[in-house]
Amino acid sequence: MIKLSSSSRQPIREAWTLERLNAELTINLGMAIDRSTHSSYTSVLNSYITFCRLHGFDIEPTPRTLALYVTFQSMYINPKSVDTYLSGICNQLEMHFPLVRTARQSTLVSRALQGAKRRFGVATLRKLPLTRNNLLEVFSSLGRSPSHDDLLFATQLFVGTDCLMRLAELTWPDKVSLRDYRKVTMRHSVQHLDNAISFWLPGHKADQYFEGNRLFIRKTSSEAYNLFKSYISSRDNCFRARPELWLRTNGTIPTRSWFIHRLRSFFPSSIGGQSMRASGATALAEAG
Structure with a gap:
């Protein structure tokens, strides 16, 4: 023994x-x-x-x-x-x-x-990255008094591109059984800094320990920065007591199909959820 x-x-x-x-x-x-x-x-x-x-x-x-x-x-x-x-x-x-x-x-x-x-074997078909003109097309469509949902979509598009985010990190799955609140970004995680705004991305399926990441939207990214500030103001006016960061006018977390439907109103099917991350990565590569 x-x-x-x-x-x-x-x-x-x-x-x-x-x-x-x-x-x-x-x-x-x-x-x-x-x-x-x-x-x-x-x-x-x-x-x-x-x-x-x-x-x-x-x-x-x-x-x-x-x-x-x-x-x-x-x-x-x-x-x-x-x-x-x-x-x-x-x-x-x-x-x-x-x-x-x-x-x-x-x-x-x-x-x-x-x-x-x-x-x-066949060649892999990848979605095209969003161009600067693509983003500006969405930005210019907002007008002076955009609806909350229009502001939400534009903010997610710009922030997702600027922060190299996946669509699944911004939206909920359409299938209810796959939704997980541990992956939902919360409003209280937003921090206003001197030269940036940041928020906490709690986790995703590749982050098996749910350590999360803090993402920064810098003032130099003017459209993303200003849109995020405008969205936060609109969101807080509508849902001050709700904990989630991303919320539609009806109080629900935006789903993948909701985002893609909005995306299709601007761009063809060659542009998809992966286009945000691809666009951001391309911009960083071009900037050196």
């Missing part, structure tokens, strides 16, 4: 029941990945199970089964997506089949995927 070292004292804690240990473990496992990622991985697992049932294969993810799955799926979707699908399959099946990642990394699966990419 291993004895405890006398030089290391352990705090006295009450023993948990087995039921509580299992319950807490279940919660931790459920929070290991983001809700949106879990939803995508569940869909991917369904596609793998459907493939196995369709062809009469055992569900165990052997190298050959995964290679056949890659071959089949690559006929219908981009092989780059199939590569991502394999990650989801590994995540969902690892608890039941501990060797699934070994099978995923096997030579057979790797070569099947590489061959599919060479055979069926």
Whole structure:
């Protein structure tokens, strides 16, 4: 029997029941990945199970089964997506089949995927970045007395571009089950500094520890700075008691579909939510 070292004292804690240990473990496992990622991985697992049932294969993810799955799926979707699908399959099946990642990394699966990419691969279609003229077009449309929602959209567009933000960091998912208040930016996090205004971005799915980031809108970014000040004034007049920073006229947090609908009233589908981040990054690169 291993004895405890006398030089290391352990705090006295009450023993948990087995039921509580299992319950807490279940919660931790459920929070290991983001809700949106879990939803995508569940869909991917369904596609793998459907493939196995369709062809009469055992569900165990052997190298050959995964290679056949890659071959089949690559006929219908981009092989780059199939590569991502394999990650989801590994995540969902690892608890039941501990060797699934070994099978995923096997030579057979790797070569099947590489061959599919060479055979069926297509160029990645990316959204175009917003140009300076694009932004000014939205800014000039506001007029002297813009509505609260018009001001909200323009502010999010300019701030998102200036701070290299993702659309998901400014809006809520359309699917209610994927909404998470831990990712919602709060009004009380806004700080007015001498040469900038800042607010706290609490977290996103790539920020697994929810450490967050403080974003700054500097006075030198005149349109973004002035729009943010105007929006804050309008928001506080309408919703002084509400904690959320971004709010529509009806009191709801703007959703992705709401933002995209507004974006479509100005630009074609070649401009999307990713265009803000791409535009900001391009501007920084050009500035050196």
